[in-house]
Amino acid sequence: MMHRQAVVFMGVVILSLSGLIHSFQPLFTLDGKSTTHRVITQMALLRKTAEVCRDIAATEGRDFSLTIDNSLTADKVQTACSSSDPSSAVLSTVRFQTSIAKVYFSNAKVDVIYALSEKYHFDDESFEAGRDLITSGVSAVKASVKLENFVAGRWTLGRVCHTLQDFYSHSSWVELGRTTPYSSLIRPDEPLQNLAGPTVPTCRSCKGGNCTDNLLPDLLQQGLITSGYFSIFSSSKPAGKCSHGGTFDRTSRRDPVGGINKDVVGSSHGFLHQKAADLAVNATVELLQDIRVAVGDKNFLQLMGLSQSSVLCFVIDTTGSMADDIAEAKRVSFDIIDRKRGTPQEPSAYILVPFNDPDFGPLLRTTDADVFKDNINRLSADGGGDIPELCLSGLQLALTAAPPSSEIFVFTDAPAKDAHLKSTITALIESTKSVVTFMLTDVLATRQRRKSLQGVSQRLLSESDAQLYRDLAQASGGQAIEVTKSDLSLATSIIQDTSAGAVVTVFQVVRNPGSPAEFTFPVDSSLRNMTAYITGTSSLKFTLTSSSGVSQSSSQSSGPLASVTRAGNLLRLGLNTENQTGSWRISVDSDNPYSVKVTGQSSVNFIFNLVEAHEGVHGDFDLKEGRALSGGNASLLVSVTGSDTVKVTEVTLFDSSRSTEVNGSLQSLGSGNFLVTFREVPAGDFVVRMRGEDSSSGSRSPNSFQRQAATQLKTSSISVTVQANTTNTEPGSTIIIPFTVAATTNGVVNDSATGTFTVRANNDRSYTSTSPSTVTVAEGGGGKANGTVTLTVPEDAATGTDVTLTIEAENAAATDVNYAVIRLSVAAKVTDVTRPVCQVVMILDTCPSSSSLCASSQWTFIANLTDGINGTGIDSITIRLGNGTLNTTTATGAGGENITVASYSAPCCSPNVELTVVDKVGNVGTCAGQVRALTTAVPAVTPAAVNTTSSRGHTLSTSHCLLILISAVVFLLWR
Structure with a gap:
């Protein structure tokens, strides 16, 4: 949830977008009450990550005390997941938060690229097509993770999550009183049931703008699922069907008028908004669990970017x-x-x-x-x-x-x-x-x-x-x-x-040409193991001064403030900052180019992403590709990591070559997130600086702190936009990517501009591609020129491969360049959508009736597992529940299908087992058994004849085997 003060950010710009909502708001809320795709996605990712860490901790016998709910933060999860002592370790959540951000930015991108595609939003009762997007996307995520292409996996995951989450806002699922996710949406082998047919009326007109009871009683009584129709161009829709609703939905003006969406509190069915959002969170958690089981816990945590x-x-x-x-x-x-x-x-x-x-x-x-x-x-x-x-x-x-x-x-x-x-x-x-x-x-x-x-x-x-x-x-x-x-x-x-680990940049400056200068940097109480690096010629001299006024010159290789090592053009200063928080100074005397960089270890840091406001059906903000436009406004989404006691006072853009600093306007979005707006950013090469106060030290007055982003943020007067309508491509296919180049003035397209731009398109896989070497903005062209890049993926490209394509445009004078970076995932069409099948063969139980004696006895669970005659084959079998031993052998079934015989043995003190079976495209099946000790023996299961071959090639026969078992309870769970 966002704080109410978020309502005021960006003023008139945001107010002009408020009528354009067509899904959960992508990134930011307008009313301070509604839940966005960003928050839904973040909640789910944090919950599932915490659950994985909890299960790992249980396996390793470690404590895990974190309460898993929707109030989790990245810092809390990272700390709880750490295997080291939180009081002594310096943990950074930068990678974790960056990975989460990539997922929710990809989620938000759907509202830009696929704004009017009904299947991406479950509009127009497009349930089968929407489900296909989800299941094919999940398969692509699993394939990417299998090849350790985690960045591509995050981008695909975000897109999948958007479509899944929109189902709960756009369909009648919540109105039907459902309180759990519709699991069939992530299971391609299950039919979608109780869908309202194309001729079944679903709605009646809202009364005086009140849409609380516009779903037809028959629909509700029969439990039929429908979704609203939406169009900004036409009012046409099938007779009697519901509309999405909202100012820009023209179908909502045609009988039956009104809508059923729950995108925000003020929507037609906004009274159910929070229930829809909660279900969207739970459904996303369920989807993440499916991915987790398919790829394994270690790979799942890497997909989440969780690393110390x-x-x-x-x-x-x-x-x-x-x-x-x-x-x-x-x-x-x-x-x-x-x-x-x-x-x-x-x-x-x-x-x-x-x-x-x-x-x-x-x-x-x-x-x-x-x-x-x-x-x-x-x-x-x-x-x-x-x-x-x-x-x-x-x-x-x-x-x-x-x-x-x-x-x-x-x-x-x-x-x-x-x-x-x-x-x-x-x-x-x-x-x-x-x-x-x-x-x-x-x-x-x-x-x-x-x-x-x-x-x-x-x-x-x-x-x-x-x-x-x-x-x-x-x-x-x-x-x-x-x-x-x-x-x-x-x-x-x-x-x-x-x-x-957890290395942060406190201060960095480059002087070219060089000149003598004095620089200051704050040392706060969270910093440890601070180091300063100075590069320059051998004649460079420096003086370091601490907050207490003690100084050390470059002539001292070892002094009160630092130990100094010289190697070539590098001076490394290992700083002694213990008990010396406050403002430090470093003076450099050189007329030749030089650089100064001060780092330390601290959990307090920040991440930033350049965002831009966009209008259209899904008005909100979106991740901006490429560089900020010179002379125009720029907006950053800044997230603080590592401390709940940090108070951010300013975020600036700093150009060290000209000592220029541009102040940003901060709007708090809650939970350490800020929207920072810069007005009329001049041309230049900037770095982002964050300053503030940290009261975590317990001293009377808070510590001043400063963090600086390492990467430069450059501006450009060239705009490069890409209209890629897909981020997935198949082996052997050719994808066409249109792009537009424009000249800008003061941050907006100069529609009277003309000129020729050099175009370069490169991909990191060296795949064959074609693109124009130049594009020309002609007179009367509105200041824009269009082009296309074609990229051909080889037939033998492995599913899960990612391709990074960079499209650049440079002006005729070769003094200015901008770019767009596109990540593509290679994914072959999945034809195996059926989960592996399990058949229990037998349970052998010799467990005593007394629990005090259970450790001395064993029980055995045997099951036949197969992916069918047309399946891709079983890839892995793991124990999800139980602390026994699993052995597997292979066999051939009567129909020619491959069978894996799983034999699980465990002490009677561990009476439950759950096996997870994953095939080679990531379909997941679960087989579970349970034994219960009684005093009366009963006949066992008599298995059918099965010949099995062990990994050593020996043939074993279990034909006509009859076992006498202690009473057992066996059940199968196929989810």
Whole structure:
């Protein structure tokens, strides 16, 4: 729920949108009372994540005291899910909250891309088509997760959730008195029952605007499901049918007039809004449970982005002169792995991308440290004819494979042969908000390749070559560290620093050209292990001053405030800030370009996303792709992490190159969320800064704190919009993506503008694509030009593969560029929609009647499991309930179908079992059994003849087997 003050945000703009509602509001509420898709989705994700953590804790014998309800926050769930002591650990919820945001932004996007498609909103009684969208989408999510393409899985999940949630607002389900979700919507093998036929009247006209009883009594008595018809163009609808309702629904003006939607409190059936919202939450939880069971708990938590640690991501040049660099990358990664293995700080995933020329990749992404070790151990430095290497192509793979907000380290000593990808890399950096640090060895030095290669050739990384890497590092908030190969081990300490987890940026500035300056930054009580990094020439000098007035100069390698290490152009200052909260200063004396970055560990941080108001049927806000428009207004959705005691006082856009700071107007949306509006943002490269006060320290006066986003937020006078009507594509298919390029002035399209723009379209899979090299805005064209990108997916592309497509437009002077980034999921059409089938063969029970003796006896449950003759086959069988042992063997049924024989044995103290059976496309079946000890023996089940083959190939016969069992209760649960 949003607080009432949210009603006033954006003033006239929002008021102009209030009549355009056609679903639960996507992101923000207008009335302060209604529940949005964003809140519904967030509640469900938090609840299901907490349930998974609770079950894992129970399995591991740990306490889990969190109450699971709709009041959960990301901070509470992250803390409860942590296996470390909350009082001593520094936890960050940035990745968790970023992942949740991606899901609800994708959810909201449905109201922009598919605004008038009835099946995406269950309008016009389109129940079968709506159900197909849900079930095919869920299959795509499972396939993406199976390949560990979690970002693509989140985008698909959000879209699926929107359609599912709209069912409860747009249909008569709530009016029929139903209090549980309609489970058949997520089960393609179940028929949709009690649907009102196409000729069945469903509504009567509302009386004087009162629609509380406009559903026909016969419909309610028969329990028939209907939904409202909707159109902004025509009043036509089938005779006697209900309308959606609302100002823009023209069908609601035709008899029967009125509507039945429950989108907001003020809707036609708004008196049932909260019941619909609650059911939408529960239905989303049910859908998430289906995904969880299919993919497993570990993968589900990764889909949610729940992790206490970051990924370890290396992009490594493997040409002949890189032997020392590869050896150092091995050393530092092995050290991190060995020290952190088995701890909460163990990297959540490992990513490795080698590159040289003419090759780059393949990308390795794994959660197994030993697999990563093995792959990096097998890297060798050889080959490479000409000097430039495909560095940016390798980095592109890493940026699209790593989770958002990752730290990526690039090792190279050569120029980039693919420098034309610079704007694409910049777009991906801005889109993912990942930080890229370059380890550049022997800049401006001459080296020889091994003579065993192509004779002797020089490798020279010139100043301009290095500047490309510096620019990309600056855009991401990373650094370009230039060091000799012999000193590289001193520089890689920065990798150790960032792997600590919960690292926040307190202050960062780049001065190019350089000039002497003094900078201040606050140290708050939540910060630990603070480090300052200064890059610049060897002649650079600095003075560090604490809040108590103590100073230390650059001539002191070890002083009262910091221990200083120099490696190439990098100065690393390990700060001693204990008991010294308050304002610190650092003075830099240099006329050459330099950078200053101050970091620390803290749970207090923030995430931000650029959003824009949009009109239309679903008026609200939406995630803005690409850059903010120069001279126009900009809006950010900012979410604070890690503290309930933080008071945000300001959010600004800071341009360090010009010392420009633009203040934003804050509107609290509750639960640490803020809509921040900036008026007339000038052209420039900005970073987002958040300042405020934190009273968690217990001192009389609250601590001042500051956090700074790493990634730059750039502005542009070019608008690039994409009209992609799908984000899924099949293997072997060609998808056409229309786009529009426009010139803008003061944030709006300049309809009298003309000109030619260079167009670049790149995808990270190197799939075949075509696009125009330029588009021209002609006179009288309204300031816009259109084009299309075609992308062909290979026949052999695996289901679950994701493709990131970047479309860029650059002005004729090559001084301005903007972009759109589109994520596509490859998903083959699923023909197997039937869940695996279970048949209980027997229960063997020797349990005593006394519970005090149950530990000494065992019971056995045997069942035949099959996916049928036309199914894709059983992929996994897991124990969802019970602490026994499961063994499986294979067999062939009478009809030729594959059968898996599951034999479960457990102590009699554990009298229940529930097995989850998943086929290869993610259909989930559940088989359960229960034993009850009595004193009277009864005949057992006599199984049919089944020949089974164990994994070792031995044939076992259970034909005509008769067992005498203690009385047993057996039941099957197929959900």
